[in-house]
Amino acid sequence: MDFKGKRVLITGAAGFIGSNLTDALLEKGAEVIGIDNLFNGRVENLEEAMQNKNFQFHKGDIRDLNFLLDLFKDIDIVYHQAAFTSVPQSVKMPENCNNVNVNGVLNVLNAARRMNVDKVVYASSSSVYGDTPTLPKREDMPRIPISPYGVAKLACEAYMQVYYQVYGLKTISLRYFNVFGPRQRDSPYSGVIAIWLGNIIRNEDLVIFGDGTNSRDFTYIKDVILANLLATEHDAPGEILNIGAGSPINLTDLAKLMLKITKKETLGLIYSDPRPGDIIHSYADITKAKQLIKFEPQFNQEAGLKDYFKWYKNKYNVDLDIV
Ligand SMILES: NC(=O)c1ccc[n+]([C@@H]2O[C@H](COP(=O)([O-])OP(=O)(O)OC[C@H]3O[C@@H](n4cnc5c(N)ncnc54)[C@H](O)[C@@H]3O)[C@@H](O)[C@H]2O)c1
Numbered sequence: 001m002d003f004k005g006k007r008v009l010i011t012g013a014a015g016f017i018g019s020n021l022t023d024a025l026l027e028k029g030a031e032v033i034g035i036d037n038l039f040n041g042r043v044e045n046l047e048e049a050m051q052n053k054n055f056q057f058h059k060g061d062i063r064d065l066n067f068l069l070d071l072f073k074d075i076d077i078v079y080h081q082a083a084f085t086s087v088p089q090s091v092k093m094p095e096n097c098n099n100v101n102v103n104g105v106l107n108v109l110n111a112a113r114r115m116n117v118d119k120v121v122y123a124s125s126s127s128v129y130g131d132t133p134t135l136p137k138r139e140d141m142p143r144i145p146i147s148p149y150g151v152a153k154l155a156c157e158a159y160m161q162v163y164y165q166v167y168g169l170k171t172i173s174l175r176y177f178n179v180f181g182p183r184q185r186d187s188p189y190s191g192v193i194a195i196w197l198g199n200i201i202r203n204e205d206l207v208i209f210g211d212g213t214n215s216r217d218f219t220y221i222k223d224v225i226l227a228n229l230l231a232t233e234h235d236a237p238g239e240i241l242n243i244g245a246g247s248p249i250n251l252t253d254l255a256k257l258m259l260k261i262t263k264k265e266t267l268g269l270i271y272s273d274p275r276p277g278d279i280i281h282s283y284a285d286i287t288k289a290k291q292l293i294k295f296e297p298q299f300n301q302e303a304g305l306k307d308y309f310k311w312y313k314n315k316y317n318v319d320l321d322i323v
Pocket of ligand 1: 175
């Protein structure tokens with residue numbers, strides 16, 4: 001994939017996924033405009049990008065249409081990653097979630113349409129499925145979200161489709177399944193792998209919400225970036241695609257795997273009450289992404305964890321022994 005001569009804009013560029021996407025697109029030769037209000041993102045995630053003459057960063061908010069209109073001029077592709085990303089926080093503050101994750105997305109679509117952007121790639125989420133029992137999740141199954149975050153993601157997938165059908169703007173929604181990897185924050189509101197890696201480094205026991213049988217299709221960041229690049233290369237306008245590793249693992253097995261890889265098997269597992277809004281099982285059928293954009297994940301969970309831990313060890317110079 002060659003992005004030379006392409007001008008792309010990434011919303012949420014200072015966040016976990018946005019900053020990795022920024023680096024990948026710069027490496028492919030694109031000119032990248034990154035925007036972020038730094039609500040959850042960090043400028044340090046863009047340290048390398050800032051050294052690249054093909055990168056510009058603009059601090060601003062997707063709720064500000066004029067800010068977007070100025071920057072969307074002559075943009076070929078918009079990768080919309082910015083969001084209010086915490087499910088538990090969305091349960092506490094549904095209005096804030098809706099303002100960013102629905103009204104903000106409408107601004108992005110309206111700016112893209114008015115400024116004749118060629119394509120919008122949207123970061124949706126497996127949370128749209130809610131807790132329906134059928135596994136693996138296929139795109140045409142019922143979607144019954146169980147959190148305000150999931151509702152907002154579902155509404156915006158529908159907006160993406162309508163903006164293609166009604167206005168001809170080429171959109172595609174990628175339903176990411178639990179992404180992990182470099183730059184994911186270790187905070188109470190981030191993914192469990194980043195939190196447990198922090199615990200392992202501090203020699204703390206790992207806390208599991210629920211009885212440990214909850215399962216997830218943890219997907220390595222490099223595969224999510226690959227999916228974004230493929231979604232640009234292949235035309236599948238108006239489509240919604242699951243993006244996952246396609247292999248679930250339960251939380252107890254994941255915790256044990258992380259302890260094994262880091263040779264910290266002496267640390268314990270503590271089981272705590274389940275959290276409201278948390279889904280019990282999540283597992284992606286990725287047949288449609290394979291067919292429409294030729295997506296083939298390159299990392300199983302163990303390979304992804306090892307790659308992530310090696311990155312972390314080098315970056316922060318921590319004492320971590322990786323098998
Ligand atoms: N990480 C996952 O497992 C996962 C799974 C499914 C979907 N997603 C989606 O992928 C996208 C990226 O998620 P992430 O994990 O990188 O989260 P993140 O929180 O690290 O990144 C989101 C970024 O958006 C920025 N942002 C928030 N509100 C903004 C606003 N009003 N204006 C401008 N910028 C704003 C934040 O500062 C942050 O840098 C999100 O849309 C998220 O919903 C993530």
